[in-house]
Amino acid sequence: MDEVYGFYNKTSSETLDLAKYFKEYNDLTNLKSLAGLRSNRNEKAGILEIMQMDVNDEDFAVLSEYCSIENLTIPGESFEKYDDTRLGNRKGTYEVKEIPKDVNLETLTKLKERIGLPQRPFVHNLKYRSEICIEPEKVETFKCNSLMEPGNEMLVFVRIYAPFVHQHRLSSVYVSKIFTTHIVAILGSQTLAELRDIISCTSDLSIAKEVSANPDAGARQPQAKEVYKSGFFYIESTFYNDFRDPSNMDNSEVIREWAKKRNLGPFKTASMESVTINSLSVKFGYPWVYQHQGTCEHLLVFSDARLIGPSDNLTISSYPRIHRMRASSTKYCMVCGVFAASWITTHNDRLPHDPCYFCTTCFHSFNYIDGKKIENFLAYPVPFGDVAQD
Ligand SMILES: [Zn+2]
Numbered sequence: 297m298d299e300v301y302g303f304y305n306k307t308s309s310e311t312l313d314l315a316k317y318f319k320e321y322n323d324l325t326n327l328k329s330l331a332g333l334r335s336n337r338n339e340k341a342g343i344l345e346i347m348q349m350d351v352n353d354e355d356f357a358v359l360s361e362y363c364s365i366e367n368l369t370i371p372g373e374s375f376e377k378y379d380d381t382r383l384g385n386r387k388g389t390y391e392v393k394e395i396p397k398d399v400n401l402e403t404l405t406k407l408k409e410r411i412g413l414p415q416r417p418f419v420h421n422l423k424y425r426s427e428i429c430i431e432p433e434k435v436e437t438f439k440c441n442s443l444m445e446p447g448n449e450m451l452v453f454v455r456i457y458a459p460f461v462h463q464h465r466l467s468s469v470y471v472s473k474i475f476t477t478h479i480v481a482i483l484g485s486q487t488l489a490e491l492r493d494i495i496s497c498t499s500d501l502s503i504a505k506e507v508s509a510n511p512d513a514g515a516r517q518p519q520a521k522e523v524y525k526s527g528f529f530y531i532e533s534t535f536y537n538d539f540r541d542p543s544n545m546d547n548s549e550v551i552r553e554w555a556k557k558r559n560l561g562p563f564k565t566a567s568m569e570s571v572t573i574n575s576l577s578v579k580f581g582y583p584w585v586y587q588h589q590g591t592c593e594h595l596l597v598f599s600d601a602r603l604i605g606p607s608d609n610l611t612i613s614s615y616p617r618i619h620r621m622r623a624s625s626t627k628y629c630m631v632c633g634v635f636a637a638s639w640i641t642t643h644n645d646r647l648p649h650d651p652c653y654f655c656t657t658c659f660h661s662f663n664y665i666d667g668k669k670i671e672n673f674l675a676y677p678v679p680f681g682d683v684a685q686d
């Protein structure tokens with residue numbers, strides 16, 4: 297497949313065997329003793345344990361001063377400091393005050409180039425402004441039996457992109473912008489099926505059944521994800537199918553047959569519920585695919601991986617979790633403009649808008665008289681809590 301998508305190799309890492317990589321890393325370092333630091337309430341004793349040394353209070357105070365992070369600040373520093381690189385809003389990182397002249401740093405050279413570019417408002421500083429950081433839930437760890445040991449488990453971050461319309465170079469189909477909908481943090485010991493379960497997509501929540509004749513009964517239809525449960529991940533030449541339900545189908549079969557005729561592949565298949573994240577070998581930064589509901593395809597990118605540290609939430613049941621997500625706008629009723637849309641109509645003879653969004657009250661009052669449908673239209677319930685993207 298590198299012949300087709302080799303372009304992305306330029307921006308991605310080499311293929312990494314996650315389990316092997318972190319085992320070698322763990323063997324090299326003394327990270328196991330992070331567990332000691334966490335369990336040791338006395339911070340000084342914990343630090344000395346990791347350093348494998350013993351010093352008196354006076355020497356410890358001197359060492360603390362020498363090693364203080366404050367010493368990394370220089371007079372006239374260009375950047376504002378931020379406290380937490382993982383959870384904070386990072387816009388402050390790029391807010392330049394003054395660039396020192398005689399400092400030969402590549403970062404400053406690039407920064408000068410970037411400032412010299414035509415100003416595009418809302419580009420640089422908005423990188424994270426459209427995303428919401430989700431604070432980990434506060435769990436009272438002493439109540440939990442299944443706690444992880446810091447340094448013993450890996451945390452992998454996966455970016456999930458919104459489905460988009462692929463543009464054929466000869467077609468004039470409108471191409472939607474590709475953007476991340478959420479970033480998931482998942483443990484190495486968890487499976488791809490658990491990753492699938494936390495990916496939220498409107499097409500899973502939809503009820504793709506026309507119910508204008510009897511809308512009240514129609515709204516109680518099962519959601520698409522309860523009916524069409526098949527889906528797969530495509531990662532490193534392998535299709536990982538969801539076979540948790542015996543009726544699920546191998547959606548990759550038709551793709552593999554198509555590829556065979558074009559001498560693409562070979563491809564392997566596996567079941568996503570039997571494959572753990574740490575058993576994967578992946579390229580970081582390389583786009584892979586999650587497909588569900590037959591045609592809904594999302595790009596997904598492994599963006600980061602690290603060992604769990606003492607400051608992370610150590611409760612296994614808290615993962616996988618949404619780490620960051622894109623803020624999205626609610627579709628409002630196009631009649632009253634006050635309430636969120638609960639219904640969508642198409643081919644409505646009495647309306648200029650196709651489709652048209654309605655709240656429940658406006659839907660019934662505009663389209664029905666004494667419960668009887670007026671004129672022709674098709675109606676579909678909007679999924680509960682729908683957050684349709686513009
Ligand atoms: Zn989807």
Ligand SMILES: [Zn+2]
Pocket residue numbers: 629630631632633634635654655656657658659
């Ligand atoms: Zn309304």
